[in-house]
Amino acid sequence: MLIERTSGYIVIDIHGERQRFNVLGLHEFDSDRKRMSVILGYIDNSVKLFVKGADTSMFSVINKSLNTDVIQATETHLHDYSSIGLRTLVIGMRDLNPSEFDQWHFAFEAASTSLIGRAALLRKVAANVENNLCILGATAIEDKLQQGVPESIQSLRQAGIKVWVLTGDKQETAISIGYSSRLLTSGMTQFRIKSNNRESCRRHLQDALLMSRKNEVGNYFDGNSVEVVSTPMALIIDGTSLVYILDNELEEELFELSQRCSVVLCCRVAPLQKAGIVSLVKKRTADMTLAIGDGANDVSMIQMADVGVGISGQEGRQAVMASDFAMGQFRFLVPLLFIHGHWNYQRLGYMVLYNFYRNAVFVLILFWYVLFTAFTVTTAINEWSSVLYSIVYTAVPTIVVGILDKDLSKRTLLHNPQLYGAGQRQEAYNKKLFWLMIADTLWQSIVVFFAPLFAYWGSTIDIASIGDLWTLSVVILVNLHLAMDVIRWSWITHASIWGSIVATFICVMIIDAIPALHGYWAIFDVAGTALFWLCLIGIQIAALLPRFVVKFIHQYYCPNDIQISREVEKFKNLRINGNAEIEMLHISNPQR
Ligand SMILES: Nc1ncnc2c1ncn2[C@@H]1O[C@H](COP(=O)(O)OP(=O)(O)OP(=O)(O)O)[C@@H](O)[C@H]1O
Numbered sequence: 162m163l164i165e166r167t168s169g170y171i172v173i174d175i176h177g178e179r180q181r182f183n184v185l186g187l188h189e190f191d192s193d194r195k196r197m198s199v200i201l202g203y204i205d206n207s208v209k210l211f212v213k214g215a216d217t218s219m220f221s222v223i224n225k226s227l228n229t230d231v232i233q234a235t236e237t238h239l240h241d242y243s244s245i246g247l248r249t250l251v252i253g254m255r256d257l258n259p260s261e262f263d264q265w266h267f268a269f270e271a272a273s274t275s276l277i278g279r280a281a282l283l284r285k286v287a288a289n290v291e292n293n294l295c296i297l298g299a300t301a302i303e304d305k306l307q308q309g310v311p312e313s314i315q316s317l318r319q320a321g322i323k324v325w326v327l328t329g330d331k332q333e334t335a336i337s338i339g340y341s342s343r344l345l346t347s348g349m350t351q352f353r354i355k356s357n358n359r360e361s362c363r364r365h366l367q368d369a370l371l372m373s374r375k376n377e378v379g380n381y382f383d384g385n386s387v388e389v390v391s392t393p394m395a396l397i398i399d400g401t402s403l404v405y406i407l408d409n410e411l412e413e414e415l416f417e418l419s420q421r422c423s424v425v426l427c428c429r430v431a432p433l434q435k436a437g438i439v440s441l442v443k444k445r446t447a448d449m450t451l452a453i454g455d456g457a458n459d460v461s462m463i464q465m466a467d468v469g470v471g472i473s474g475q476e477g478r479q480a481v482m483a484s485d486f487a488m489g490q491f492r493f494l495v496p497l498l499f500i501h502g503h504w505n506y507q508r509l510g511y512m513v514l515y516n517f518y519r520n521a522v523f524v525l526i527l528f529w530y531v532l533f534t535a536f537t538v539t540t541a542i543n544e545w546s547s548v549l550y551s552i553v554y555t556a557v558p559t560i561v562v563g564i565l566d567k568d569l570s571k572r573t574l575l576h577n578p579q580l581y582g583a584g585q586r587q588e589a590y591n592k593k594l595f596w597l598m599i600a601d602t603l604w605q606s607i608v609v610f611f612a613p614l615f616a617y618w619g620s621t622i623d624i625a626s627i628g629d630l631w632t633l634s635v636v637i638l639v640n641l642h643l644a645m646d647v648i649r650w651s652w653i654t655h656a657s658i659w660g661s662i663v664a665t666f667i668c669v670m671i672i673d674a675i676p677a678l679h680g681y682w683a684i685f686d687v688a689g690t691a692l693f694w695l696c697l698i699g700i701q702i703a704a705l706l707p708r709f710v711v712k713f714i715h716q717y718y719c720p721n722d723i724q725i726s727r728e729v730e731k732f733k734n735l736r737i738n739g740n741a742e743i744e745m746l747h748i749s750n751p752q753r
Pocket residue numbers: 190192195196197213214215216249250327328329330331430431432456458
């Protein structure tokens with residue numbers, strides 16, 4: 162029983178008898194060596210080195226000729242423990258005679274006071290002394306999964322996200338944890354690649370690839386469609402094999418195999434290998450990668466991925482400091498992606514389109530006017546209104562809707578992970594939407610410009626009056642356009658949209674009430690006529706009609722998942738127990 166531990170000594174209670182040991186040296190753990198050691202001085206002046214670490218790393222420094230029966234027993238224990246998901250450590254020790262100790266002490270002092278390359282020197286000192294060990298045995302502890310991990314992984318996979326697990330742990334432990342986290346299921350075909358030489362590694366990989374191809378070719382013909390029936394596959398590979406594969410230009414095969422598998426589990430991987438695997442995926446696909454981890458050994462992977470998430474927990478703060486998003490538990494990844502990620506994507510996609518439209522429609526009106534003024538760039542719209550258009554007349558609703566609009570409620574989004582597929586299919590922003598928006602912008606600007614032009618054709622209206630009509634029409638139009646697309650109205654949205662229109666009227670009146678400016682009193686004169694108001698209303702109807710019709714037809718005849726869920730939400734058909742299943746589209750990326 163540990164009684165006291167300071168940097169200088171350790172006091173231990175051994176069967177009621179207290180003993181004190183001096184700590185003479187400590188070699189910290191690092192994920193490449195996968196072990197750590199401590200050098201203890203006994204009361205009788207003898208010195209012993211104790212080492213603990215991962216089984217693979219320990220068996221390479223253990224003297225196999227000593228205690229062969231203990232080694233064998235330990236190996237079976239290790240297998241048993243790790244098969245039930247326990248984390249194992251192997252412990253070994255060795256006596257250091259005075260000359261060995263002096264040698265070590267000298268090297269250790271020199272290394273730990275060195276100014277350049279201290280870590281590498283210390284590692285070398287550790288490697289020199291940690292050898293020829295006598296095995297003591299193994300320990301096993303339960304490494305509990307955090308709350309909600311299996312459910313989160315299941316949701317992620319339902320959302321079409323490929324989940325890869327990269328762990329420093331032993332293969333058996335990793336597989337057992339894979340089962341308990343519902344990553345692996347009993348119906349899966351598993352390919353295990355674990356070998357310690359190049360040739361067998363290559364053979365294993367190629368066999369697995371052949372098998373996986375065969376598995377996928379299980380096509381059959383049912384009535385009118387050919388369906389691919391294949392059992393889900395899982396690839397389980399260990400760090401050593403990974404090194405051989407990546408060294409041997411078998412990257413291509415590995416990538417193909419991993420693409421076919423729905424789950425990839427890499428065990429005993431070193432921190433840099435984790436980053437290497439992320440970069441492999443990044444390099445070969447257009448997919449976005451997200452890395453989530455909690456320890457210092459996940460830092461390089463978190464930095465390599467497109468999105469890095471750090472879990473702050475017992476393993477220190479390195480992962481959190483290297484990450485883009487930090488969270489307390491793994492399960493918070495689900496709301497981060499499915500709620501905030503979804504909302505953000507929808508808003509951002511819409512706002513990009515809307516802002517193109519908002520500016521283009523105004524500039525196009527100015528442009529049409531140029532065609533009627535012999536290409537002199539005079540403008541009918543008052544200079545003040547041109548300036549205020551972007552910063553007062555239409556700015557606030559853009560910001561408010563861009564921040565506050567929510568297409569679906571949190572509950573619906575969490576309940577149907579498939580809704581996340583909208584982003585993977587690029588539904589909110591794509592080429593088709595862009596060109597549709599451009600066509601719509603053209604139409605709207607033509608209506609705004611030409612309707613008053615023809616309405617007042619042959620009359621004696623002046624530039625300033627018709628300019629005011631254009632200004633007011635376009636501002637009302639872009640705000641109504643936005644209002645048509647707002648999904649969740651709040652008082653802030655109402656205030657900003659309708660307030661902007663009112664503010665525009667007030668601004669135009671103020672500008673026209675300043676005698677020094679060109680077009681003095683224009684709005685007050687023109688607004689007294691019925692034609693003015695008729696134009697203003699007619700423009701809105703004509704300009705928004707095509708958009709309204711297309712939107713209606715699309716939502717009525719070929720609605721997407723989001724629109725269907727919104728309808729379900731609106732009519733409250735969604736039971737809390739989730740009886741109302743919505744049939745969702747398959748998640749696939751149209752770009753590939
Ligand atoms: N403090 C330690 N002392 C000795 N050995 C350790 C220590 N920490 C970890 N190990 C051994 O080194 C191995 C690799 O550790 P590493 O931190 O790279 O990954 P991990 O913690 O096992 O897994 P994960 O990548 O899931 O965090 C562990 O599986 C364990 O056997």
